[in-house]
Amino acid sequence: MIMDDLHFKEKKGAHPIPVHTVEDHEEPLGELRRFEDENNELRKELELGEERIKLLKKELKQANKLATLGTMGAGVAHELNNPLTVISAEADEILDSIVAGRLSAEQTVVSVKNIKQCAERMRCLIDYIRQYIRRDEDTSWSKIDINVIVENALLILKPQMLSQGIELKLNLSKPLPQIWGHKTKLGSIFQNLLSNAKDSFDDLTDTRNRQIKIETTFVATKEIIITLSDNGCGISENIKEKIFDPFFSTKQADKGTGLGLAMTIENIKEHRGTLYCDSKENVGSKFTISLPLERRGPNRKH
Amino acid sequence: MSDETASKNILIVDDEEIIVDILMRRFERMGFSVHAALDRITAIDILENQQIDVIMCDVLLPNGTDGEAVLHAALAQHPESHFVAMSGNIMSDESVQKLLQQGVDLFIKKPFLSLGEVADQVAELVSHSE
Ligand SMILES: Nc1ncnc2c1ncn2[C@@H]1O[C@H](COP(=O)(O)OP(=O)(O)O)[C@@H](O)[C@H]1O
Ligand SMILES: [Mg+2]
Numbered sequence: 001m002i003m004d005d006l007h008f009k010e011k012k013g014a015h016p017i018p019v020h021t022v023e024d025h026e027e028p029l030g031e032l033r034r035f036e037d038e039n040n041e042l043r044k045e046l047e048l049g050e051e052r053i054k055l056l057k058k059e060l061k062q063a064n065k066l067a068t069l070g071t072m073g074a075g076v077a078h079e080l081n082n083p084l085t086v087i088s089a090e091a092d093e094i095l096d097s098i099v100a101g102r103l104s105a106e107q108t109v110v111s112v113k114n115i116k117q118c119a120e121r122m123r124c125l126i127d128y129i130r131q132y133i134r135r136d137e138d139t140s141w142s143k144i145d146i147n148v149i150v151e152n153a154l155l156i157l158k159p160q161m162l163s164q165g166i167e168l169k170l171n172l173s174k175p176l177p178q179i180w181g182h183k184t185k186l187g188s189i190f191q192n193l194l195s196n197a198k199d200s201f202d203d204l205t206d207t208r209n210r211q212i213k214i215e216t217t218f219v220a221t222k223e224i225i226i227t228l229s230d231n232g233c234g235i236s237e238n239i240k241e242k243i244f245d246p247f248f249s250t251k252q253a254d255k256g257t258g259l260g261l262a263m264t265i266e267n268i269k270e271h272r273g274t275l276y277c278d279s280k281e282n283v284g285s286k287f288t289i290s291l292p293l294e295r296r297g298p299n300r301k302h
Numbered sequence: 303m304s305d306e307t308a309s310k311n312i313l314i315v316d317d318e319e320i321i322v323d324i325l326m327r328r329f330e331r332m333g334f335s336v337h338a339a340l341d342r343i344t345a346i347d348i349l350e351n352q353q354i355d356v357i358m359c360d361v362l363l364p365n366g367t368d369g370e371a372v373l374h375a376a377l378a379q380h381p382e383s384h385f386v387a388m389s390g391n392i393m394s395d396e397s398v399q400k401l402l403q404q405g406v407d408l409f410i411k412k413p414f415l416s417l418g419e420v421a422d423q424v425a426e427l428v429s430h431s432e
Binding site for chain 2: 077078081082084085086087088089090092093096107114117118159162
């Protein structure tokens, strides 16, 4: 059989290499090729995986934004309704005075000024929301005053805090040197951390004086430090390590998505900053953010 | 102006100064004696020290405690008085119903459909107490 085979192949003369030589080398060469193929496949899979991670990260951001927007909804309605009430009521005042024939220039000026002021307030709020929803790619990096970012985040959160009996203590050092940053991303850091601080009082039954403190300071030439503290429920030791994990939440489904801190850490890293959490169960939590001043582009590697 | 509202005392409570200001102007013109408070503590203080016939109070968020505290103080100090709750929040029918059960006489949504109508409704409420 073997002989026949050899004979046949030799006779065909198609292969200049003797049959036995081919058989000798077939094993290692084939293995090498197989190894290369496998290697290529793995590389492709890795690339695909990286692509998928990028996509997931993007989806994570979008999901968190939408979730925050959902919880923002009630606050937004309240914040828009108040100036709208003024605008509509002042317009009624002017109309009624005309009808009653007692229109006074002085009073009309007051009314119109109030209308203008409230329209401006609504414009600011809508601007803020628009920026918040907008896809990240649309807003670019620029020089930013952190105090302004904090104040913007409070536009919606402050009224909610006050109505829930939470005292807000602001200690913003002014003027702060501007940092190089991304407005939307910085905004969402404070939106998330302050929402968490606000939520930390939700299940408390005692009558403690509920407080949230925000402090900004400038550490000469180097960095800006922002601390956000609450005297709410605090974080117990056994979950401290998990709070930054995506989807980790101790809240009910309609309140928490568990994406807030995961996103926050991402955003802070992109600004080359650090986040430090100090918390004691039932006493409160303090989040310390440090953002460097040096002007460099966004940190893409993290 | 009208006999019914003349010399009646109204207390306006809202954390929005301009809204307080607008309501004050309107009710003063109608002959009310107007008291105003921007927060619950001032409101409760006024309730404890003044004769008040009608309270117009922003109840803030549905789960907020401010409006409720003022309502309780009003019920305790002036059981005869009328309580008008205002809110710019999205409130469910249930929470409005709950307010009415707790002793609120009238619920007004912000923004007002018409300031004149709001004023008329409040005036009517007061005139019924005669
Ligand atoms: N200021 C805080 N006080 C108490 N617990 C906190 C605070 N911030 C975060 N946490 C805890 O960390 C968890 C994760 O937070 P986060 O990622 O923002 O998700 P979510 O707020 O949607 O639950 C929260 O569910 C909560 O248990
Ligand atoms: Mg959160």
